[in-house]
Every structure is written in C-alpha cells, then in structure tokens.
Amino acid sequence: MEHANTLDAIDRxxxxxxxxxxxxxxxELALVVGLSASATLRRVxxxxxxxxxxxxxxxxxxxxxxxxxxxxxxxxxxxHSGQGSPIDDFAAAxxxxxxxxxxxxxxxxxxxxxxxxxxxxxHYSRFVMDGLLKHxxxxxxxxSFMLRRLKGATAVPF
Numbered sequence: 001m002e003h004a005n006t007l008d009a010i011d012r013x014x015x016x017x018x019x020x021x022x023x024x025x026x027x028e029l030a031l032v033v034g035l036s037a038s039a040t041l042r043r044v045x046x047x048x049x050x051x052x053x054x055x056x057x058x059x060x061x062x063x064x065x066x067x068x069x070x071x072x073x074x075x076x077x078x079x080h081s082g083q084g085s086p087i088d089d090f091a092a093a094x095x096x097x098x099x100x101x102x103x104x105x106x107x108x109x110x111x112x113x114x115x116x117x118x119x120x121x122x123h124y125s126r127f128v129m130d131g132l133l134k135h136x137x138x139x140x141x142x143x144s145f146m147l148r149r150l151k152g153a154t155a156v157p158f
Contacts, residue, residue, distance in 0.1 A: 069117070
C-alpha cells in the first residue's frame with residue numbers, strides 16, 4: 001500500500017480512465033484528466049515504473065473462444081514432512097496447467113482456490129482426474145461451477 005499514499009487526484013483519474021478504456025491515446029487520456037499529453041505520458045510512465053500499473057491486456061470472453069465452463073476448485077494439500085516442499089511442487093504444477101487462470105492461497109479449511117476455464121465437463125473431468133488429483137501434494141478438492149456471472153469487474157477500486 002506504499003503507493004496508495006503517493007497517488008494524487010490526477011493519478012487516480014489516469015488510473016480510472018485507463019481501467020475503463022485501456023486503449024486510449026495519450027491525447028485522449030490528457031483530455032479526460034486535464035493535463036497536456038506530454039504531462040500525462042510522464043505520469044503514466046511513472047505509474048508503470050512504480051508498479052502501480054502492472055501491465056496491459058485484452059479482456060477475452062472465455063465462452064467466445066470455446067471455454068464454456070468455469071470451475072472454482074478448493075484444494076487441500078497433504079502435509080508432507082519429507083524431501084521437497086509440497087507447496088513449491090504444487091505452485092510449479094499450477095503454473096504449468098493452462099486451464100488454471102487464477103490461483104490464490106487461502107486461510108481456513110482449504111489451502112488454495114483455483115479458477116479453471118475448460119471447454120466442457122469432459123475437459124474438466126480430464127483436468128481433475130488426470131492432472132489435479134494425480135498431483136502428489138493434493139489431498140482433496142471440492143468444486144463449484146459458475147452458473148452465471150453477476151459481476152466481473154477488472155477495475156481496482158481506489
């Protein structure tokens with residue numbers, strides 16, 4: 001949160017505008033925030049260098065590219081005390097599974113939550129049976145399927 005205190009009103013307007021319209025030119029962005037294009041460019045570059053802006057991406061609708069099923073999988077790891085770390089092994093596997101688009105560590109009963117995008121139930125079944133459950137660090141998993149999205153914000157509130 002160290003950068004939150006250094007963001008002024010113009011920085012916040014720049015961030016808000018970029019979150020809404022990431023393809024804006026610096027001229028368009030300057031009009032929105034009330035600066036010259038060159039001053040806006042300098043501020044955006046500073047926000048990038050400071051890591052406030054982590055990157056830019058196109059937001060793809062999964063269903064439009066054949067990924068019609070979203071699963072949220074809670075994963076519990078086995079508690080090993082032997083050679084190697086099950087957490088590190090699992091983290092490496094998650095990075096290699098293209099179906100996993102997000103993985104977060106959790107407090108509570110389960111260790112991780114995976115957001116998984118797959119084509120259909122057969123694809124999901126193969127992912128779980130042939131990948132996830134065969135991983136030696138995985139003890140248990142529980143899945144919930146997305147029925148519909150009520151909110152899917154990409155903008156960070158500030």
